[in-house]
Amino acid sequence: MSQGLLVRISILLISVCASAVYLVPTYVGEKNLPGWWSGFLPTDEIRRGLDLQGGMHLILEVKVDRAVDNALDRLREDLARLFKEKSIKFDLLERAPGSRLLLKVSAQNVQAARALLKSDAPNLIVTNTDPGTAGTSFLLGLDKREVRDIKTNTVDQALETIRNRIDQYGVREPTIQRQGQNNILIQLPGEENPERAKELIGKTAVLEFKLVDDTRDAEDAVRDGVPPGRQILYGTPKRLDGGLGGLGGAKVPWLLESRTLMTGDTIKDAMVRPGGQLEGPYVEMSFNSAGARVFERITGENVKRRLAIILDNRVYSAPVIQDRIGGGVASITGSFTFQEARDLAIVLRAGSLPAPVEILEERTVGPSLGRDSIEQGIRSFIVGSCLLLLLIFAYYKGAGLLADVALVVNVLLVLAILAGFEAVLTLPGIGGIILTMGMAVDANVLINERIREEVRLGKGPRAAVESGYERALPAILDSNITTFLAGVILFQFGTGPIKGFAVTLCVGIVTTVLTAFFGTRIYYDCRLAGRKLSRLSV
Secondary structure, eight states: OOHHHHHHHHHHHHHHHHHHHHHHHHHHOGGGSOTTHHHHSOOOOOEEOHHHHOEEEEEEEEOHHHHHHHHHHHHHHHHHHHHHHTTOOOSEEEEETTTEEEEEEEGGGHHHHHHHHHHHOTTEEEEEEEEOSSEEEEEEEEOHHHHHHHHHHHHHHHHHHHHHHHHHHTOSSOEEEEETTTEEEEEEETOSOHHHHHHHHHOOOOEEEEEBOTTSOHHHHHHHOOOTTEEEEEEOOBOTTSSBOOTTSOOEEEEEESSOOEEGGGEEEEEEEOOOTTTOOEEEEEEOHHHHHHHHHHHHHTTTSBEEEEETTEEEEOOBOOSOOOSSEEEEOSOOOHHHHHHHHHHHHHOOOSSOEEEEEEEEEOHHHHHHHHHHHHHHHHHHHHHHHHHHHHHHHHHHHHHHHHHHHHHHHHHHHHHHTTOEEOHHHHHHHHHHHHHHHHHHHHHHHHHHHHHHTTOOHHHHHHHHHHHHHHHHHHHHHHHHHHHHHHHHHOOHHHHHHHHHHHHHHHHHHIIIIIIHHHHHHHHHHTTOOSSOOO
């Protein structure tokens, strides 16, 4: 027996044994594996998609118009600051209908205002002017290209923020991708708590720091009207130590200064800390260098005042500033449960959404439906495979039995590769495996028919086998390569289930060529090397 043949046999046996080892966790279950197994052997099961194990399917719409409005609000603040710095007086600068800004300046400041808009606000265009006796009114709007870029960037940023939150949430193999212009598709296989997942994904997570107005009573402000420069937000009841009561308590109003001293975009990290028995766990935030400087300045200028920590317009805590706080570290308390504190840390760490999102479509696939799909898929796979194996054996006899063995090894390799690379198996993926079996049968039919032709021409076993394999190889490669390229295109441009089908199809085509051509050839080469093959059963 030649050395090359020994190498091929060794590679085949190692591949089959490795495949069996990789599939043990799938058949047995990760929890049922012995303790020594996880030390050096693979423990990952074949991951199942949403259609096989249940989970959540969401389509979110990103409110991109809100992002455009927010951009206009920031531009309004920047313009007011620029006018003040350049000593250009203006009579009015406010939002106008149609996502525009209304600017009114006196007659003597019109030219200066035009020059400032041209030099320092190039992304604003003057859509209309209205000269008057007392001054000139400008209607300012964003350029169409700027609006388009804001909307595109908003969806991209929302997609990345949601992906970061889900990754930290711990869902395995989620599907998160853009759908259309403003929508995001989310699939969470195996998710058992859909309400918590929706709250975590959809939370805007706008963190703000504002001062509490302790000179007035919040209840009086609600009843008599909010004073200028103040606002009412709701939170949980106050405790005697200056913190807040439990999250389940009745909501109470807080009178706050409208000015936002600091936002959460300077947060570098957020972690859950255990806390004591009375206050429970809390969330500790650390700021970047710029945020640390701002936070130190704020606390230094407002010693003995309450600083409200607000998330999505809800007051979480309002501790008293005892002294200047350096080091860039702050904490949010509120009698959280550990799960509430962990979710809050996730949204702070992953960042805030650039615009609100709305759930357009929601579907929950129950585990029972997943089990039914698996059972039906496996049943159809087994019945179809058995009929196929019997038909091949009946038609090609000994060569058919060899093709059957190659077919079983082929499926074994496909499943092992899916487990080894942690790919996701879906119902379309099972369809891809069945199609792979069809391609493998086609390859074996080509080989056996070529060998039959050579036998009919009177050639001996060695010549018939060598000529049959050589003549069948071009046709096998042509059909499989074209199908493989089609699978690559489906994977590149497809979504969800289409990708699952493409993965199993491409993997199956590679294993088909290896088992149907090279694997079965090893058997014939072994028999011919030992001079034990005097007649072909084909």
